[in-house]
Amino acid sequence: MESVFERVEPGARRAHKRHIMSCALACFDEQGLEATTIDTIRQRADSSIGSIYHHFRNKEGLVAALYFAALDDQQACMAPAMEGAATPREAVVALIHAYLKWVTEQALLARFMFRARAAVAGGPFNEGLKARNKARYGALLEWLEKGVKAGEIRALPRETYASLLIGQAENYCRAWLSGRVKGDPTSHIDVFAEAAWRSVAVTP
Template sequence: MTQSAMLERCFPGRRAGLKREILGQALACFNEFGVEATTIDAIKTRCNTSVGAIYHHFGNKEGVLAALFFAAQDDQQAYLKPYLDNAGSLRDTVMALVTSYLDWVVDNPDWARFLYQARSAVAKGPHREELERRNAGNRGHLRQRLEALQSRQAELTVPFELLPSLIIGAAENYCRAWLSGRVATSPAEYRQTLSEAAWRAVGQPYS
């Protein structure tokens, strides 16, 4: 999904046009200069609007940051849905979590770069409670799905608290290396390898 398409989905309609423009240019600033170094003035200059307009829509820099972060999170969740809809088993679900993550990063590299660098700032900022609420909700839905899929064919072999790290940890680490240029091979090339590794880390067929 392109940057503009994602923003259009999250902030639809003609009246939200300026909001989308501010967020699109803010994303470029955060990725170019970094979260700490980016200022409201830099965003204002890039999108040719007023400081007042930015504050009107988002309150402050932290509001811009959070709006972008939550838009990206929402898009990741929407991207994941069809993968999960096609996963009928516990193993398929674990592998769908990995492959959808890798595919989203490959399709949205600018957004992925932003998510990685902005996560700490949002977690420590004024929108941390909303982030905690969102994360808790996503974990709860995932837990219900995984527990419901455990059967006579397969079971989870680790505590639930370890699952996000074991399922997504290796994929995230590789995606970070790819986005920074430390490795050249696209994450898409390792979809099967990384998803199989995740299943071996957390799941065990019944004997």
């Protein structure tokens, strides 16, 4: 967990900032976003109000900092997975595998992301969010273009591909993170990879 924050806030100097993020994440996970107060975080981190506000500006900023740290880590884990693919099918399978593995390994961060997304998207950090989302599906759309030309992938409305590929896996991850299903995402990894491929392939 610390390692995730060290990517975004490196150096011994920022150890305390990372510590606050760590404690805040734990509080948010245990009590929910609204229910955790700044003072709860202050106590847990053995810090001070001034320190928290200095580093994060306000509660929303703290949530956003955690959200973007999680998003960046997810991105960093998923991007390389797809680069090794030789065919469109391999790219799709690699995408789903990487996603399900990340959620399973970083359950705390993943749960936080789902909970905090609305808050971040609604606030003043919306722009940063949009920018990263564009970059996110760039590589994938290239693979799809190739696949369509090669006759391996169906030509569908552009704006539906992302949902068709990741929607099922994401839905299951939400269910798992909130305790509605038991098996962790990786335990059905082939089911979801196969379903994603069937959804877009010409001949599944």
